Amino acid sequence: MSSTVATEQGLRIDGKAAAAELLEQVKEDVQAVVKHGVLPTLAVILVGDDPASDVYVRNKVRAAENVGIRSLEYRLPASTSEAELLQRVKDLNADASVHGILVQMPVPKHISEAAVIQAIDPRKDVDGFHKENVGALSQGQDTLVPCTPAGCMLLLRKVLGQDGLRGLHAVVVGRSNIVGKPMAALLLQADCSVTVLHSRSKDASALCRQADIVIAAVGRPAIIGADWIKPGAVVIDVGINRISTLEGKTRLVGDVDYDAVAPIARAITPVPGGVGPMTIAGLMANTVKAARMQAGM
Template sequence: MPEAKIIDGKAFAAGLRERVAKEVEKLKSEKGITPGLAVILVGEDPASQVYVRNKGKQTVEAGMNSLEFKMSEDTSQEDLLAKVEELNNNPEVNGILVQLPLPKQIDEQAVLAAINPDKDVDGFHVVNVGRLSTGSKEGLVPCTPLGCTMLLKDHFGGDLSGKKAVVIGRSNIVGKPMFNLLLQESCTVTVAHSRTKDLPEEVSQADIVVAAVGRPEMVKGDWLKDGAVVIDVGINRIEKPEGGTRLVGDVDFESAKERASAITPVPGGVGPMTIACLLANTLTAACQQNGIEAPAL
């Protein structure tokens, strides 16, 4: 088999951000509406700070308003909920994102539940989960699975119907919404997880494999069916033999690219899609809140 095509998430995300920026410009000039994204960061987690900085920069580049609220590590749940409520009631804010993880004194679920579902650009609110699972077009979809679906549809020319897909991982953030999105695309979907009896056997039957399990290089190339398309959501930092560290996915890239027909690299595959889809969700939310049909991106 020829070596797998590398699915360039970085290039696709750049194109998506350009399309979002064009639609934002149109919304401003035709309707006088500038979408606004508010991000709340609690504490000093270094990785979260980098994410928030990147989100803010890309929000502004897309022509949207970016609001950042930094709260101290010892912020009470009550104070955080009050800030969420203030943003729920602010008509200039179309999207609200609370950066996870939160400090231990705060109940994440209570905070996510307090966000107005129509402004929940992470797509984690139970109302949006329900909308997605019932096939409603009104909901906001979690960014990472949305990005994975866009990459797959682009690769397959828009039609995934009839494909057999295996999603490895059952998290609320990736695995479960990924299952629902693939189902909506008329795939036959299996969700595999830590209790799956014979994971290599399940994977060997799949036309599409989405790995989102958080274990470095767990999925081996010889598990794959010849010509499978592999979407690797994992981002794991491992030690290099010569010292230092490197990023790898949940799939053993070197062996997988010998069997797959296409595969996302780590880094540069799914990762860049997450923020691009966050911007797309903010645009969608702004349109829906103003009774305007959201553009197809």
């Protein structure tokens, strides 16, 4: 199954195919770990009844089951206090049979997301958001990496080759803790020259036009047009935005104006079907990695 599709507009990077390949590898890795007497286990906590979060949790649990990872679901009412949630996390930290802990965000407003993230044992932090993992990533150490940036790197290597990023200029549009900052760190590790653009950047489009690689992660529909992109650049669109159509319906679009950019890009991810599928696949890979680390493999 090819993860890139040639069209008149260059390469459309197929995130679904790449995610399927990664999940097949994870399935093999799970089997190898099980032979050593360890069953990789992921605990997922959902607080409240947000419909989107419910879908995300169900998809993660289904993916875990499909690759042989044991999943534990904890669905807590929206009235759950911060202290109660932190105690649940503490109990899972102490459970040696649990290798990964994920608290689905957002949590209710009376609970501090930062407090929850920092309460997770960094060895079980399969989202890669704990400050110890963030610090390790910034220093180039082997650690649990946020799933979306890790998925972006895999897609880039599908197009450019394992060592093909070396020396290229990468522009990351967006500086979030979830995508922008860890993405920049991973690109630096791959020997790219990295520029990070944000809401205060001057001449952002001109800076972006210098890039061989563009990572768009700002959460604003189609903000990046053709005048932002150098011909032949590889464009990874992390944005997922729901917009209304003239027919009164809604559809998903990215941060990149796909129709305008695709004809001039060397390769580009669509939305949906690009980066999104890689995130859950990366979560499964992180769970197996955490199990190996905790077992001393």
